[in-house]
Amino acid sequence: MDLEEKKNNLGEIVNRYRPDIKPFEDVYRHLHTNPELSGQEEETAKIASNHLKSLDFEVHTKIGGHGVAGILRNGDGPTILLRADMDALPVKEQTGLPYASTKHIKDKDGVKPVMHACGHDSHVATLMAASTLLNSAREHWSGTLICIFQPAEEHLDGAQAMLDDGLYDKIPKPDLVLASHVMRMRAGTVNLHAGPLLTAADAYDVRVFGRGGHGSAPQTTIDPIVIGAAIVTKLQSIVSREVTPGKMAVVTCGSIHAGNSPNIIPAHLDLQLNVRTFDDDVRKRVCGAIHRIIEAECQAAGAVEKPMVKLTYSTPSTINDGKTIDSLRETFQPFFGENLVEMEPPAASEDFSLLATAVGAPYVMWMFGGTDPETWDDAVAKGTVDRLPGNHSPFFAPVIQPTLRTGIDAMALGALTFLKK
Ligand SMILES: [Zn+2]
Numbered sequence: 158m159d160l161e162e163k164k165n166n167l168g169e170i171v172n173r174y175r176p177d178i179k180p181f182e183d184v185y186r187h188l189h190t191n192p193e194l195s196g197q198e199e200e201t202a203k204i205a206s207n208h209l210k211s212l213d214f215e216v217h218t219k220i221g222g223h224g225v226a227g228i229l230r231n232g233d234g235p236t237i238l239l240r241a242d243m244d245a246l247p248v249k250e251q252t253g254l255p256y257a258s259t260k261h262i263k264d265k266d267g268v269k270p271v272m273h274a275c276g277h278d279s280h281v282a283t284l285m286a287a288s289t290l291l292n293s294a295r296e297h298w299s300g301t302l303i304c305i306f307q308p309a310e311e312h313l314d315g316a317q318a319m320l321d322d323g324l325y326d327k328i329p330k331p332d333l334v335l336a337s338h339v340m341r342m343r344a345g346t347v348n349l350h351a352g353p354l355l356t357a358a359d360a361y362d363v364r365v366f367g368r369g370g371h372g373s374a375p376q377t378t379i380d381p382i383v384i385g386a387a388i389v390t391k392l393q394s395i396v397s398r399e400v401t402p403g404k405m406a407v408v409t410c411g412s413i414h415a416g417n418s419p420n421i422i423p424a425h426l427d428l429q430l431n432v433r434t435f436d437d438d439v440r441k442r443v444c445g446a447i448h449r450i451i452e453a454e455c456q457a458a459g460a461v462e463k464p465m466v467k468l469t470y471s472t473p474s475t476i477n478d479g480k481t482i483d484s485l486r487e488t489f490q491p492f493f494g495e496n497l498v499e500m501e502p503p504a505a506s507e508d509f510s511l512l513a514t515a516v517g518a519p520y521v522m523w524m525f526g527g528t529d530p531e532t533w534d535d536a537v538a539k540g541t542v543d544r545l546p547g548n549h550s551p552f553f554a555p556v557i558q559p560t561l562r563t564g565i566d567a568m569a570l571g572a573l574t575f576l577k578k
């Protein structure tokens with residue numbers, strides 16, 4: 158490699174301009190100790206926006222709640238959007254880390270423990286550091302860089318809220334949207350996965366109306382518990398009988414509640430359902446079948462009032478753009494070497510793709526590992542990887558390094574792949 162070539166090698170740029178990571182480790186620990194629930198990310202947003210302001214970004218705040226968008230214009234070229242989510246979860250932390258959260262927050266349902274159990278604290282810290290790196294390396298790239306700190310990912314409505322609040326009236330429309338997520342993988346590793354990555358998620362609140370009465374006189378009532386039991390059983394036939402074998406679909410009833418006494422038949426029953434799919438056709442079929450079955454079971458029982466089926470959240474599947482993955486692989490492979498690993502996509506959901514599909518742009522999310530390498534290797538040897546704490550576990554405790562450094566490098570390298578001169 159001659160000197161000129163070496164100067165323009167993207168990995169070299171990342172290595173040369175990577176900032177001192179210590180201050181970002183401090184940010185990470187601070188965020189971990191002080192997590193904020195979805196929609197309440199005020200302090201986290203302030204830390205992120207103040208950081209972007211300290212660089213040369215044009216900064217917009219309070220977009221769709223506490224959303225932050227920074228723009229760094231650096232000549233002709235594509236507009237690349239990098240996204241980090243900021244919110245934590247109502248989980249009681251049990252990691253025993255010296256910087257563990259002991260925080261409780263009040264929301265509409267009462268006082269709850271709060272923990273960064275999905276690692277979004279690492280996303281904020283890595284995007285802050287990557288923005289510093291790209292800001293310092295400006296002479297090596299051309300185009301427009303956008304860094305977004307998104308609220309309320311765990312409620313799957315933060316991206317839509319930013320769009321509804323006129324995000325793309327405030328910032329240029331991106332040609333490509335990139336994001337990353339820390340996962341139960343060996344720390345230091347990165348995974349690029351083309352095609353279906355995360356499932357679509359639809360959730361329903363269902364209320365079945367019967368007619369209440371005395372437990373000893375069922376003939377005078379319409380028992381919603383019997384209707385509910387039939388619905389839950391019949392829902393199991395959707396995936397087994399209506400979805401093409403081999404296609405991905407999950408229908409889960411996560412909550413069922415009715416009545417509070419042995420001798421009273423209640424007037425109604427509540428169910429909460431969750432649906433996961435990849436294909437749009439499968440999604441339509443499954444969601445249609447849910448409505449059909451609930452209504453038919455109510456009718457079969459002679460219920461007078463129609464059931465209520467309310468969609469409480471809905472987010473599309475995340476399908477990584479194949480061409481973008483190919484380009485990323487070209488720069489990630491030489492840089493990460495054997496740390497670029499294969500991984501089965503997790504059965505989780507995300508809303509960041511909306512930031513891309515809203516403007517017809519392609520998008521990619523990659524994963525980076527957070528599990529202590531020694532712990533990981535030990536679990537692989539024992540065949541107990543599945544038992545390691547993953548995202549949303551009260552024991553989820555990414556090691557700070559090499560997790561953060563890997564996240565930062567991948568984010569900067571990912572952006573440079575498309576912004577390079
Ligand atoms: Zn999560």
Ligand SMILES: [Zn+2]
Nearest residue numbers: 275276277338
């Ligand atoms: Zn997450």
